[in-house]
Amino acid sequence: MATITLPDGSTLEMADGATAKxxxxxxxxxxxxxxxxxxxxxxxxxxxxxxxxxxxxxxxTPKDKEGLELMRHSCAHVMAEAICSLWxxxxxxxxxxxxxxFYYDIDLDEPIRPDDFARIEAKMQEIVDANKPxxxxxxxxxxALEELRNDKYKTDNIERVDSQVxxxxxxxxxxFEDLCRGPHVPSTAxxxxxxxxxxxxxxxxxxxxxKMLQRVYGTxxxxxxxxxxxxxxxxxxxxxDHRVLGKQLELFSFSEMGPGFAFMHxxxxxxxxxMLDFMxxxxxxxxxxxVRTPIILNEELWHRSGHWDNYKQNMYFTKIDExxxxxxxxxxxxxxxxxKTTKHSYRELPLRMAEFGMVHRHEASGVLHGLFRVRQFTxxxxxxxxxxxxxxxxxxxxxxxxxxxxxxxxxADFAIELSTKPEKHIGSDExxxxxxxxxxxxxxxxxxxxxxxxxxxxxxxPKIDFHVKDCIGRSWQVxxxxxxxxxxxxxxxxxxxxxxxxxTPVMIHRAVLGSLERFMGILIEQYAGALPPWLAPEQxxxxxxxxxxxxxxxxxxETLGQADVRCGVDLSDEKIGAKIAKTHGEKIPxxxxxxxxxxxxxxxNVRIRGSQDTRTAxxxxxxxxxxxxxxxxxxxxxx
RNA sequence: GCUGCUGUAGCUCAGCCGGUAGAGCGCGUCCUUGGUAAGGACGAGGUCAUGGGUUCAAAUCCCAUCAGCAGCUCCA
Numbered sequence: 126m127a128t129i130t131l132p133d134g135s136t137l138e139m140a141d142g143a144t145a146k147x148x149x150x151x152x153x154x155x156x157x158x159x160x161x162x163x164x165x166x167x168x169x170x171x172x173x174x175x176x177x178x179x180x181x182x183x184x185x186t187p188k189d190k191e192g193l194e195l196m197r198h199s200c201a202h203v204m205a206e207a208i209c210s211l212w213x214x215x216x217x218x219x220x221x222x223x224x225x226x227f228y229y230d231i232d233l234d235e236p237i238r239p240d241d242f243a244r245i246e247a248k249m250q251e252i253v254d255a256n257k258p259x260x261x262x263x264x265x266x267x268x269a270l271e272e273l274r275n276d277k278y279k280t281d282n283i284e285r286v287d288s289q290v291x292x293x294x295x296x297x298x299x300x301f302e303d304l305c306r307g308p309h310v311p312s313t314a315x316x317x318x319x320x321x322x323x324x325x326x327x328x329x330x331x332x333x334x335x336k337m338l339q340r341v342y343g344t345x346x347x348x349x350x351x352x353x354x355x356x357x358x359x360x361x362x363x364x365x366d367h368r369v370l371g372k373q374l375e376l377f378s379f380s381e382m383g384p385g386f387a388f389m390h391x392x393x394x395x396x397x398x399x400m401l402d403f404m405x406x407x408x409x410x411x412x413x414x415x416v417r418t419p420i421i422l423n424e425e426l427w428h429r430s431g432h433w434d435n436y437k438q439n440m441y442f443t444k445i446d447e448x449x450x451x452x453x454x455x456x457x458x459x460x461x462x463x464x465k466t467t468k469h470s471y472r473e474l475p476l477r478m479a480e481f482g483m484v485h486r487h488e489a490s491g492v493l494h495g496l497f498r499v500r501q502f503t504x505x506x507x508x509x510x511x512x513x514x515x516x517x518x519x520x521x522x523x524x525x526x527x528x529x530x531x532x533x534x535x536x537a538d539f540a541i542e543l544s545t546k547p548e549k550h551i552g553s554d555e556x557x558x559x560x561x562x563x564x565x566x567x568x569x570x571x572x573x574x575x576x577x578x579x580x581x582x583x584x585x586x587p588k589i590d591f592h593v594k595d596c597i598g599r600s601w602q603v604x605x606x607x608x609x610x611x612x613x614x615x616x617x618x619x620x621x622x623x624x625x626x627x628x629t630p631v632m633i634h635r636a637v638l639g640s641l642e643r644f645m646g647i648l649i650e651q652y653a654g655a656l657p658p659w660l661a662p663e664q665x666x667x668x669x670x671x672x673x674x675x676x677x678x679x680x681x682x683e684t685l686g687q688a689d690v691r692c693g694v695d696l697s698d699e700k701i702g703a704k705i706a707k708t709h710g711e712k713i714p715x716x717x718x719x720x721x722x723x724x725x726x727x728x729x730n731v732r733i734r735g736s737q738d739t740r741t742a743x744x745x746x747x748x749x750x751x752x753x754x755x756x757x758x759x760x761x762x763x764x
Numbered sequence: 765g766c767u768g769c770u771g772u773a774g775c776u777c778a779g780c781c782g783g784u785a786g787a788g789c790g791c792g793u794c795c796u797u798g799g800u801a802a803g804g805a806c807g808a809g810g811u812c813a814u815g816g817g818u819u820c821a822a823a824u825c826c827c828a829u830c831a832g833c834a835g836c837u838c839c840a
Contacts, residue, residue: 228835236768325835326767333837337767340835368833372775381813381831439839484840489765490831492838502840590840602840639840671797698797706801720799732800739800 128179142175146311149184159186161310162195169195171261171308187317187347194222199259199309200249200316200345201227202294206301207248208237208341217303218278218329218338225355226344230327232278237339242321245341249319252296256314261307262293269293269304278329279304318352319345362597367649368495374654374712376645376662377496385493385500387642392662395691396645399660401481403533404505404638411526413479413507418459420483424449429615430458431551435584439486456482457585457609457634460508461616469620474630475511475519481641482506496646503641509633510618516631520567520589520606523635527604530637531593534648535657535760538594541573544581551585552611560608561587583634585609595651603644607634655712655734657760658751663713665751667694667729668704670720677724681717681744688748690755692717705732714762715751733762740764 129137129148137151145163149156149172162172164183169191176182185192201220204227209215212233220229237245264272266283269291273279282304283291295302296313310316322342329335346352363369371377376393379386389397408415421443427433432440432454441452453459460478469476483503492498511519531539543564546557564587568575575589582588591604609632612618619627638644648656658664665685667678678694685692693713695704701718708716717729718739729747732739742750750764 239769323834324768327836328766331837333766337836339767342835379832384831486839489838491765491767491836493832498839504840605840636840643840668800670799673797698795700796700798700803701800702798703802704800709801716800718800722799730800737800 127176129176130179130181132181132183139176141177144173144175145170145182145184146172148176148182152184156184156186159188160184161187161192161199161315162308164191169308171259172311174308193347195308196310196315196317196347197222197227197345199313200319200343201229202259202296202303202305202309203249203252203313203316204245204319204321204341204343205229205231205303206252206296207245208233209301211241211244211248212237216276216278219282220303223342226322226342228340228342230329230338230340232336232338237324237341239324245321246319252313253316254314256312257296258312259294259296259309261309262295262302263290264293265289266291273304317345317347318349319343320352320356365597365650365653366495367497367646370649370654371495371646374662376649384490385488385498387496387499387501393645395662396648396656396660397641400638400641400645400648404481404530407526407530407637408479408507411477411522413477415479415481416460416463417480418456418463418482419453420485421445421450421452422459422462424451426458426462427451430461430612431585431615432458435549435551439488441485441487452485453482454484454486456480456484456504456506457508457612457632458616461612461618461632464508464510464618465616469510469630471512471620471622471628474620475509475515476630477507477509479505479507496642499640499642502643504636505638505641507635509635510613510620510630511633512620512622512628513631516563516608516633517567517570519633520564520608521571523606523633524567524571524573524589527591527606527635527637531591531603533758534644535651535758536593536595540592540594540600541568541575542578542581542590542592543568543575544578544583544588544590546587547580547582547584549584550582551615556610557587560610564589564606564608583607583609585611586634593647595647599650601643601647603639603647604637605635605639608632609634652760655714657754657758658714658762659755659758661712661714662691663693663711664691664755665693665715665717665747666708666713667692667717667719668701668708669694669696670701670718672696672698673721674719674724678719681719681729684744685748685751688752690748690751709734714754715747717747735762 127139127141127143129139137148139148146160149160160172162185163170164185165174165180187193187196205217205220208231212235214233216232218230218232220227266289269283270280292305292307293302294305294307294309320343322344324339324341326337327340329338344355346355374392375390377390378388380388436454440454443450481503483501485501488498488500509519545561586607586609588605588607590602592600592602594600613629613632618630620630622628667681669675669678675696678696682692682694705716712734714734716732718732719729723729728741728743730739730741731747
């Protein structure tokens with residue numbers, strides 16, 4: 126007999142060798158039907174695994190996170206079989222699950238096209254309808270290597286696992302079999318509602334020198350309804366796409382004349398300047414002075430800074446009067462030159478110098494992506510020159526500044542990473558260790574939990590990276606704090622200490638928004654284009670019922686404009702419904718409907734973006750409310 | 765940079781088994797003066813990304829280039 130303990134603590138007596146499936150059947154027909162796998166003593170296994178002794182058993186269904194992944198993985202197998210049957214030359218490489226779905230990397234010279242998806246799906250449906258059992262076969266490592274000696278991909282897969290038992294799964298009678306750790310759903314009927322999503326190239330092992338494989342992406346969900354909801358969610362995310370909204374809302378554009386170089390339009394410039402004004406305010410509050418350094422500087426400078434050796438492939442070069450120059454990819458070397466123009470005393474430290482620096486980086490053509498990845502961008506950069514003793518308090522100061530800033534922009538959720546010494550770096554190991562420890566100390570002091578990102582630091586020093594989470598759960602890297610002992614040495618920066626000796630300062634590089642361009646893109650996606658009043662290009666618009674109220678509308682607009690509210694007016698001879706629809710499309714926070722009634726009473730009828738309700742208020746009342754919303758950086762428009 | 769897909773009016777897209785272009789939105793003019801998510805009529809607007817090739821004939825087929833999209837690699 127086997128004594129089975131269930132997750133609720135109850136026990137079941139079963140015959141020795143009974144399967145997990147039988148346990149599910151004993152518990153209930155519903156569970157047995159939903160069951161796709163089991164967990165025995167915490168280990169995920171196939172449903173037909175025999176039970177002995179006194180195991181703890183949990184029946185896994187697609188409702189469990191692990192069950193869902195397992196189901197998707199099984200679905201990947203079904204897709205693999207479908208592809209192999211349609212393209213017999215296919216060599217299977219690797220088919221894991223990913224967030225919301227799965228993919229399978231295949232080696233096949235004939236490209237699979239989106240037109241083929243329907244055929245693949247139809248074939249998959251055949252396999253599903255056949256309701257064939259997944260069966261497991263185990264071989265010794267040696268036997269497995271022998272059996273797959275002609276398959277370099279599968280051989281490689283075996284070599285990458287350390288288990289001595291290698292398992293294979295097959296479903297059906299046509300001999301489809303795939304190396305796989307498992308477990309799997311019991312039969313092909315249990316892979317859920319699926320859809321082929323896309324196909325793209327992917328290097329073998331992510332190595333650009335290796336063969337480009339085809340990666341076919343699919344998704345699978347327990348029910349058709351959930352699949353539809355997922356497709357819906359994707360469409361919703363697409364509506365937030367800052368590239369689409371940027372065009373629609375006339376914020377910015379790109380031209381074939383300059384791939385990766387954004388054009389900021391008048392409305393985009395308003396958002397930009399609001400961001401900039403706010404960051405300047407923060408810089409003043411936290412004791413920064415602002416500077417500006419040249420875009421183009423002599424190539425020699427970049428040799429000295431280490432950029433030539435470590436960053437050359439990302440830089441643009443030019444010649445002026447036969448002399449070699451480089452376009453700056455970072456602001457720090459220029460900042461160092463500025464620091465060196467005068468002699469410094471320890472009394473000046475910490476010296477915090479901010480720069481909204483426009484930098485140019487040659488990014489590979491394939492990585493350009495709206496405002497998120499561009500070749501020219503503006504960093505809200507700063508360099509803090511300080512003594513070693515001041516490092517921790519300075520870093521804490523920057524962290525405070527960063528948190529305050531993100532909150533103001535409406536981000537509540539952050540994640541922090543500490544990146545350590547990369548392969549390409551300058552400076553000794555001791556320096557790196559000291560610097561890394563200093564960053565850790567500051568984070569610990571602030572009681573901040575962080576993740577370590579090995580080998581991902583800047584070439585001149587370790588860094589703390591800040592990620593913000595947007596309202597639909599996506600994470601964006603924005604701010605960074607980098608600690609640098611090398612650049613000050615290379616540039617022979619110095620200050621005179623209390624004891625009248627020359628010392629080398631420590632340099633802290635920091636950016637809060639990171640890139641103004643990227644941050645604007647993030648804001649657009651976060652708010653789906655419906656920016657809070659303080660950032661909105663047009664904060665209110667007066668809509669007239671008919672031209673009888675034009676003069677009054679103009680007066681209202683004038684009054685608001687005088688009070689620094691960005692207010693437009695729609696005097697067109699459209700009907701009010703059309704004007705409201707148009708204003709909604711432009712995502713303007715406040716609509717002020719005025720007709721003879723309002724004109725008579727000196728009022729406006731306020732309609733708030735996203736709401737059907739209206740409310741009449743005097744112009745003064747509305748003005749007071751909107752000014753407070755702007756001042757508070759409110760995201761809630763109601764009043 | 766690599767692989768695949770795409771490029772037609774300001775925008776979104778149709779046309780693409782070859783016979784020199786169409787819709788909706790937007791824009792302009794006129795009618796309409798209408799009270800809360802799109803009133804009506806008329807009109808203007810396109811070297812069909814660019815350069816070659818095949819053909820009597822190319823938006824349509826082929827090649828190259830450029831750009832965009834998805835992903836890979838890289839990154840703020």
